[in-house]
Amino acid sequence: MPTEVYVAGVGMAKFGKSELTLPQLMVEAASRAIVNARVSGLDYVFIGVMSVEEFTGESNFAALIADRLGLPGIPSARVETASSTGSAVFESAFYAVASGYHRNVLVVAGEKMTHLPTAQTTKILAEVIERNERKYGASMPSLAAMITRRYQHNAGLSDERLQSVLGKVAIKNHYNGSLNPFAQFRKIITKEDYFGSRYISTPLRTYDCAPITDGAVAVVLTLDKKLIRVSGLGHATDTLAVRYRDSLTSFKSTRLAAWQAYNMARLSPKDISFAEVHDAFTAFEIIGTEDLGFFPHGEGWKAVEEGDTSIKGRLPINPSGGLKARGHPVGASGLAQIAEVALQLRGDMDPARQISGARIGLTQNIGGLANNNLVTILERTDRYRPIPVYWKPDYDPGDIKPREISQEVTTADSGTLETYTTLYTTPEGVPSPLTLGFVRIPDGRLIMARSRQENLQIGQPVKVEKEGDLFYMQPNPPPEKNADGAKNWLLRALSPAERKEDNR
């Protein structure tokens, strides 16, 4: 019988652009969590920070925070898994408590990002991307944009409908953020605001992307019985390179992590009252709700259209405002999701944003471009407990069988366009705008390629040429002069069979 681990306390420092240093933010969050937890003494401090050396020029951060907390002597370690660091540090702290070697463990996660120029921040964040894809100038938004466009293609959504759906996610999360005193953005946005915002990487606009944020959050875990129990943990990686995945529109790392978390908790998706889902990009919230088993693959967007995921809907998603509106200090976001769930389950929220009767909450946190994801389930210990189940997904959650290392494609001359984007905010040192795509070459593999023209369509044949160490593509035959031609191409490309092909 495994040892149970409970959430004793939660604390946050306001997310946003802050004048405080990262240690100050982390001490503020930790102090609140310690007061909130009312535990006698702490045995360990786990620290979650992502790229703290590059953002702040400080290393040895675990010792630094232990010192600033006025606790030099206490054991302290830093845990990091890129943008899922906040959940991963919670997971490691969970094991330290569950092992029986530590009774009360403090987890503090934070990041300080707003003080650097955007191009430099974008470059630091782009270091999570696989080296070959990064070489092309790919940033996180551009990879997310290509995934979004492929999702649109598979789901058979028109440009207008896609934008309307993504806008609804942004508007919902900003509304939720407006109710959250710790959120970076507390301003409601309208459809006009959404459509008025500029493209970061087509089809993703500013309001589709989580902002750059400073912030910190802390949680105290304990062996002593408390109201909130950690009932499920799941964690899985995926290939670093996006082009080596079986599917672009569903994340194996989420599916595997969810499966583990549900089975550890003996719960199924229908037992979840609400969830915090990693909406670094609006489309990722939709894909997340599908991979978590809440909605069938390719149909998550319908739940958004129907308002099911709003704070008063059937399954509230991101009641905190999500990464989108609460903000996304990269190392802290996962722990902020967990803190939100704990506070909602306790019933500690302002009535305007309290989810009534919430019994079980879930968080899903993405590391890198969905290659190190975690799912965490918390539940109240004083409520009706669903009958234990072993949840069997009705789709293949993927496997972790050892696989051959994929060999780099060195020559290619043709293929079909799998997806593409035009990126406007490029990493430091990369020209803007930049059009990138994934091309499926005749042997079935995907390669990344740059394009000198933006007028492209999914499914169209392309000619590929190598220039230096980069592939460049162009439509083959060259694009029709008629501007409407492109749209026709889209319709022709969307055969029903194709729409289903990489839904799993």
Place this chain on the structure above:
Amino acid sequence: MPTEVYVAGVGMAKFGKSELTLPQLMVEAASRAIVNARVSGLDYVFIGVMSVEEFTGESNFAALIADRLGLPGIPSARVETASSTGSAVFESAFYAVASGYHRNVLVVAGEKMTHLPTAQTTKILAEVIERNERKYGASMPSLAAMITRRYQHNAGLSDERLQSVLGKVAIKNHYNGSLNPFAQFRKIITKEDYFGSRYISTPLRTYDCAPITDGAVAVVLTLDKKLIRVSGLGHATDTLAVRYRDSLTSFKSTRLAAWQAYNMARLSPKDISFAEVHDAFTAFEIIGTEDLGFFPHGEGWKAVEEGDTSIKGRLPINPSGGLKARGHPVGASGLAQIAEVALQLRGDMDPARQISGARIGLTQNIGGLANNNLVTILERTDRYRPIPVYWKPDYDPGDIKPREISQEVTTADSGTLETYTTLYTTPEGVPSPLTLGFVRIPDGRLIMARSRQENLQIGQPVKVEKEGDLFYMQPNPPPEKNADGAKNWLLRALSPAERKEDNR
């Protein structure tokens, strides 16, 4: 009754200057450990790297290594505590197994450092130092040098005797390294080599400092009973700033970690057959053997003089060659210490370097300037088990009571010189040579100060002035012209009472 955790397998990639990339080195070590472990399947991969983003320009390293191992899907997290990362990642993996949630866990630690210019590497490593001390241009060797000089003062050693003792540590560890096929340096060094090597930071020479190294090491931990058990773990931090410590010549972080590890293992220092001690600097090996309870404080140097710590001595220290000769890839060293202990306990070594009858081995690993240290004890499960003890150190191991954050000293005009050094290899952007010292001001606190002259003596009164945001000091009265005057000062400064004052 806590769950027992065993070492199933060990693997190393040769330490030194390597043409391989860090992922290649880590995959090589991991592959060897997996083969060596003969476990069926792995449940988790823990990654230990220190400043990988700055050394290699890659982040998201946990996912990257899981991918390169051909195991995309497996959960993976990176753990980091500066130069004790190798032990800290082992500790977190231990908890993951001890919690009962994972049966077989792979731990891989590595670092790639030799490809950068030394000044840049020194700068990256100096980011572990507290900001105020770093501002003065302090590097790791210069802080270690000041600690060494204070140790010399307290122990009442002449310059010649100190150098002879430090040289013996270097010669011993190089001898041990010459027997270790995975060591960076496999060349015996002589007394002449030692005295012929240049000063990095007085009194520390090149041969007193661990080198810059590439390397990786891996260990598989398991719940299944194996020959080698993890019997003790201890972990403690200390103030980031060296000047806020009670003692310069003993590390509270080691004392606390050792006490925890001995008590978890129900062992005392006399049960230890041999140890790997963090000899990033030769003097740290001596201080380490004192803080671990092997020798009384201030007397560890005698054991070196008498040969007790040689590989065939009474208590072999660093049979692997230590950080000094095996090399010091910062994130990997702690795990390499653990690997050495496991292999020695198994009796898997070449007879020339096998410690016969070894039953229990210990590692001590320093993070930063001794502010995040770990002690790990492994033992054979098939041998006589000493009667369980609760070891009570005969000195104060220190405490972890919350303490006030020390306030920065902003004005000072005089004090006495606590210790000093002249640094020749300065961090990028700092003039060389640079003379630094700690000055005890009248209220009892220590400040760091630069000096424009090198001819200083511990215990002498100094005048302090602020220039910009740095303190500068000069002897008060000014030094005697006679070159021998300095030596006389040393003898006068060394009253027997003073020699004992900060031995604890």
